[in-house]
Amino acid sequence: MQIMYRSTRSSxxxxxxxxxxxxxxxxxxxxxxxxxxxxxxxxxETLAGQTYQETxxxxxxxxxxxxxxxxxxxxxxxxxxxxxxxxxITCLHEADGVSYLELFHGATIAFKDMALSILPHxxxxxxxxxxxxxxxxxxxxxxxxxxxxxxxGFADVPGTKIIVFYPKGGVSAIQEKQMCTQRGSNVxxxxxxxxxxxAQSAVKRIFSDEQMKERMAGAGKRFSSANSINIGRxxxxxxxxxxxxxxxxxxxxxxxxxxxxxxxxxxxxxxILAAYYAKQIGLPxxxxxxxxxxxxxxxxxxxSGSYDRNRSFRLTSSPxxxxxxxxxxxxLIYRIAGEDPDFTKKCMDSLGAEGIYQIxxxxxxxxxxxxxxxxxxxxxxxxxSRIYERSGYVIDTHTAVASAVCRKFREETKDSAAMVVAxxxxxxxxxxxxxxxxxxxxxxxxxxxxxxxLHEISGVEIPQxxxxxxxxxxxxxxxxxxxxxxxxxxxWLDL
Ligand SMILES: *Cc1c(COP(=O)(O)O)cnc(C)c1O
Numbered sequence: 001m002q003i004m005y006r007s008t009r010s011s012x013x014x015x016x017x018x019x020x021x022x023x024x025x026x027x028x029x030x031x032x033x034x035x036x037x038x039x040x041x042x043x044x045e046t047l048a049g050q051t052y053q054e055t056x057x058x059x060x061x062x063x064x065x066x067x068x069x070x071x072x073x074x075x076x077x078x079x080x081x082x083x084x085x086x087x088x089i090t091c092l093h094e095a096d097g098v099s100y101l102e103l104f105h106g107a108t109i110a111f112k113d114m115a116l117s118i119l120p121h122x123x124x125x126x127x128x129x130x131x132x133x134x135x136x137x138x139x140x141x142x143x144x145x146x147x148x149x150x151x152x153g154f155a156d157v158p159g160t161k162i163i164v165f166y167p168k169g170g171v172s173a174i175q176e177k178q179m180c181t182q183r184g185s186n187v188x189x190x191x192x193x194x195x196x197x198x199a200q201s202a203v204k205r206i207f208s209d210e211q212m213k214e215r216m217a218g219a220g221k222r223f224s225s226a227n228s229i230n231i232g233r234x235x236x237x238x239x240x241x242x243x244x245x246x247x248x249x250x251x252x253x254x255x256x257x258x259x260x261x262x263x264x265x266x267x268x269x270x271x272i273l274a275a276y277y278a279k280q281i282g283l284p285x286x287x288x289x290x291x292x293x294x295x296x297x298x299x300x301x302x303x304s305g306s307y308d309r310n311r312s313f314r315l316t317s318s319p320x321x322x323x324x325x326x327x328x329x330x331x332l333i334y335r336i337a338g339e340d341p342d343f344t345k346k347c348m349d350s351l352g353a354e355g356i357y358q359i360x361x362x363x364x365x366x367x368x369x370x371x372x373x374x375x376x377x378x379x380x381x382x383x384x385s386r387i388y389e390r391s392g393y394v395i396d397t398h399t400a401v402a403s404a405v406c407r408k409f410r411e412e413t414k415d416s417a418a419m420v421v422a423x424x425x426x427x428x429x430x431x432x433x434x435x436x437x438x439x440x441x442x443x444x445x446x447x448x449x450x451x452x453x454l455h456e457i458s459g460v461e462i463p464q465x466x467x468x469x470x471x472x473x474x475x476x477x478x479x480x481x482x483x484x485x486x487x488x489x490x491x492w493l494d495l
Contacts, residue, residue: 003065005032005231008334009345017064018126021119021232022136024225029208029348030341032231033331038062040242040282044256047246052089053080055246056239062281063235064122071125079118079236083107085463090114090240092247093423095391098263098406099253100399100423101244108178109426109465110320111271112149114240115233120153120160122232123224127159134222137493138162139206141199141227143267143320144171145425147189148178150226155184162226163188163489165199168479171319173447174429178465181472188492189476192485195313197325200227202485212486215495228270229327237274238281244420245283253418260418263289263409265402266298267321269328271422276332279369286417291405292374293318298326302372305364307347308356316377317433318397320425325351333359336366371413375404383407384437394458396425397433428454428466 005020007013009030015023020032042058050058056076061069080089084105092099106113123136136159140150147164154162166179168191179189192199206212207223216222228234241262248254262285264272272290279285292298293316301307309324316322330348336359337343347357375383380397383404387393395403402421409415427434431450436442438457445453448470455462480488489495 001036001038001065003038003063004035006035007031008033008330008341009348010341016066017231018066018129021122021126021230022130022132022222022224024223024227024230025204025207027208029204030345031229031328031330033334034063037277037280044245044249044284047242048250048256050243050246052239052243053077055243056080056236059239059242060235063231063238066129067122067125071129075118075121075125078121083117084113090243092244092251092420093393095393096387098403098419098421099244099248100393100395100421101240102423103240104424104426106149107152107465108145108148109429109463110145110149111422111424112145113152115228115236116146116149116153116226118236119150119226119230119232120157124157124159132222134220136160137216137221137223138226139203139223139489140164140225141196141203142166142171142179143196143322144175145320146227148175148182151179151182151184151187151189154226155182155187157186161186161188161493163190163492165190165192165203165485167192167195167199170195170315170322172430172432174431174466174469175319177447177469177474180474180476181469183475189478190485190488191479192482193479194482196323197309197313198482199485200325200327202482203227206486206489209486212489215490219493219495221493227327228268234270234274234277234328237271238278241275241278241283241420248418248420257284258418259284259286260420261285261287261289261409261415263291263402263406263419263421265291265318265321265398265422265424267323267326269298269326269332271424273328273331275422276369287409287415288370289406289409290370290372291402292372293321293380293401294374294376295322295324296374297324298329299372299374301329302367302370305361306356306358307351309351310355317380317430318401320398321401333363336363371409373405373408375401379404381433381437384434388438388457394427394434394438394454394460395423396427397430398425399423426463427458427460428463
């Protein structure tokens, strides 16, 4: 079955998978979605015996149908190799009655590596397939983790450049250090005076600016996106939910066919949307539990059917989830609106103009797959300490938000199905909060001392990504206002 992609905002725009990956965002500002969802038809028993790479090939070939098996296999083998610090690529860790799916074993120790280690390969393969000779310029807004993972993936990849915008002061000290020490002659990192939503909206505007497009075309360049609006990121994220299911079967925690629940710490709604697609194509999932931090716009949406970003933005200890405009929700809206691009466009226009939209009661029924709740800053800290006290396992702040919400879900619903909690970052990435949650009496300490203390507490080896930044020189220190972002792009690309 050949899967075509269309825009969430108009029925005119269609693209193959490789075109959609190259473009990132559809030309009308909408997001590409599969016109039809494929079905996973292999037996769930066989999943238990497969490697990550084998499952990746099964899932990705269902969606990326204009890539050959050989092309996909090459991309997969190049992506999922010794850059990951465990040969299985990802693994489950059982603690306190739930299975934490550790998605942070890649080069930058956050789950973004799961997709961003393969996206550059998919993109350069797509460009070669389509005879595109333009230089591909990746423009990315980051809440902290995407930027580093995207640069790690694209650094020194021939035929590409990458520009990353991050909120200055809105990411953890380690995240900032990781980004600003990035090597590679084709990478540029820029702090902005604003928050993640400002950065993301400005990047979307640059993408759809006609004058900018002309300048780019004139210089033999074209933009693409490494944000989770690119289906080349979404599809690889479906893989690990299948892989995790296979591991649960293998460990005897479930029978093949039995339903599980999945909790995902959510910001831009990319990771949980991948879990939703996994369910839609055949993975036995009962509930998708959407966990937010104090920026709980999604929780309110799930309870009221109204998406309202008019509220104050909070900086929390889980900065990768400090987001009020969850871009990928647009894909869910499109789906539950019966794949109606006009309705979706109306909602998104209203979000842009008034910061709010309302779905219909009928659409609310389509949200039955989801449960939404949030964890406050205090609850997040308590959860880190609680899990540590009960099992000796140390989780990061984002995972702790998910873990706390998972517990609320279980208490409220008495649902005892096997639970997978997406564990999205290594605790080393958010050392300060993690250490102080477990050792509230820890005094003044430098970042490096905190790292050593976390090593003592957890007994987990210090990841290479952390060792690297201990000594790496800062190579990037540009900071601009939000309205200077287009000019910065023009300047650095010499347009
Ligand atoms: C990006 C990120 C999230 C949120 O994922 P979305 O796909 O944006 O919902 C959660 N945790 C960590 C550590 C992240 O880097």
